[in-house]
Amino acid sequence: MAPQTTSHPDVVLNLALAVVASSTAPLLLLHEDLTVIAASKSFCNAFQIDPATLEGVALRKLGAGEWDMPQLTSLLEATASGYAAVDSYEIDLMREGRGNRRLVVNAQKLDYGTGAGIRLLVSVTDVTDARVAEKLAEEMLKEKAVLLQELQHRIANSLQIIASVLLQSARKVQSVETRSHLNDAHKRVMSVAALQQQLSTSSVADVELRPYFTTLCNSIAASMISDQDQLSLEVSIDDSVTSADVSVSLGLIVTELVINALKHAFPHERKGKIRVDYHSQGPNWTLSVTDNGVGMPRDAALAKPGLGTRIVQALTAQLQAQVRITDAGPGTTVSIAHAHIAAVQSAHATVGERAV
Numbered sequence: 001m002a003p004q005t006t007s008h009p010d011v012v013l014n015l016a017l018a019v020v021a022s023s024t025a026p027l028l029l030l031h032e033d034l035t036v037i038a039a040s041k042s043f044c045n046a047f048q049i050d051p052a053t054l055e056g057v058a059l060r061k062l063g064a065g066e067w068d069m070p071q072l073t074s075l076l077e078a079t080a081s082g083y084a085a086v087d088s089y090e091i092d093l094m095r096e097g098r099g100n101r102r103l104v105v106n107a108q109k110l111d112y113g114t115g116a117g118i119r120l121l122v123s124v125t126d127v128t129d130a131r132v133a134e135k136l137a138e139e140m141l142k143e144k145a146v147l148l149q150e151l152q153h154r155i156a157n158s159l160q161i162i163a164s165v166l167l168q169s170a171r172k173v174q175s176v177e178t179r180s181h182l183n184d185a186h187k188r189v190m191s192v193a194a195l196q197q198q199l200s201t202s203s204v205a206d207v208e209l210r211p212y213f214t215t216l217c218n219s220i221a222a223s224m225i226s227d228q229d230q231l232s233l234e235v236s237i238d239d240s241v242t243s244a245d246v247s248v249s250l251g252l253i254v255t256e257l258v259i260n261a262l263k264h265a266f267p268h269e270r271k272g273k274i275r276v277d278y279h280s281q282g283p284n285w286t287l288s289v290t291d292n293g294v295g296m297p298r299d300a301a302l303a304k305p306g307l308g309t310r311i312v313q314a315l316t317a318q319l320q321a322q323v324r325i326t327d328a329g330p331g332t333t334v335s336i337a338h339a340h341i342a343a344v345q346s347a348h349a350t351v352g353e354r355a356v
């Protein structure tokens with residue numbers, strides 16, 4: 001048997017009334033002339049309207065007249081005529097002495113073609129508190145970002161102060177060896193300051209490596225290469241993006257390796273090139289610094305590991321990578337490679353590698 005459709009006017013009205021009565025959301029059932037047939041309890045509670053005063057009253061006369069909103073009236077009239085639909089329409093309910101409320105209104109035309117007239121089912125959601133909470137969350141986020149930026153500025157400033165103190169001390173000391181150590185410390189701090197500055201301009205979540213390494217190498221070159229014709233520093237970096245903490249470790253490794261090449265590979269104003277490469281494939285990546293200088297000393301006693309080696313080893317271990325030094329004929333390549341499978345294995349066994 002085919003399902004029977006019932007469209008008796010009373011049944012339709014009763015159904016609509018039952019929906020309104022049982023609704024926990026603020027709902028209004030209106031005649032097409034916008035007089036109220038019924039309102040849900042939650043509507044009366046939310047907008048402080050006495051349920052006994054509702055029936056047969058024009059919408060614009062509800063309460064103290066705050067529902068007399070010409071825009072809403074014309075939209076609901078248009079909906080009743082079938083010209084428009086009210087879909088998430090936002091409007092302010094202005095209530096004298098009780099504060100305004102932001103409402104989201106939806107209206108549905110109920111037309112059963114039974115000659116019983118057209119009715120409108122109107123839902124009214126008060127989103128004032130939700131909007132305030134959203135705004136507050138947005139402001140808190142903004143405030144946090146400003147604070148973070150301020151903190152990064154301060155760190156960068158402090159690093160520059162430390163660097164200048166080191167430089168002043170280096171100028172004052174008599175011992176050549178101590179002066180050289182202080183100069184090295186100054187360069188390291190300056191590189192960290194450059195990294196910090198670069199990070200403060202990128203988002204906390206991810207760092208694009210090409211601009212990051214380019215800025216870092218420009219800053220090292222500016223402070224350490226006096227004759228650009230004698231030495232050049234190139235970067236060749238793919239489109240990789242890493243987290244901020246990984247990028248800091250990579251930046252510090254690059255700093256140490258480039259400084260090593262500048263310090264040791266080109267004695268007696270020998271001409272040459274240094275290249276920084278970084279490329280990744282999935283979780284695997286390789287960072288390398290290559291120079292075409294004199295190469296690592298053959299005599300192990302001369303290639304005594306210094307602080308640079310310790311820094312590179314510690315950071316490489318932290319990144320679960322391995323250091324490899326190869327003869328670039330002429331010169332040296334130091335590669336730091338992170339292979340995902342090797343990293344998993346190294347959790348079980350330590351892989352022995354030659355130090356920088």
Ligand SMILES: Nc1ncnc2c1ncn2[C@@H]1O[C@H](COP(=O)(O)OP(=O)(O)OP(=O)(O)O)[C@@H](O)[C@H]1O
Nearest residue numbers: 260261264265295296303304305306307308309332
């Ligand atoms: N690119 C290079 N070319 C030639 N020799 C190098 C190169 N990199 C490192 N070395 C040699 O390896 C040694 C160890 O380097 P390491 O960075 O550990 O110490 P350092 O540079 O001498 O001192 P520090 O890094 O503490 O300032 C250096 O003294 C140098 O002899």
Ligand SMILES: [Mg+2]
Nearest residue numbers: 260306308309
């Ligand atoms: Mg070094």
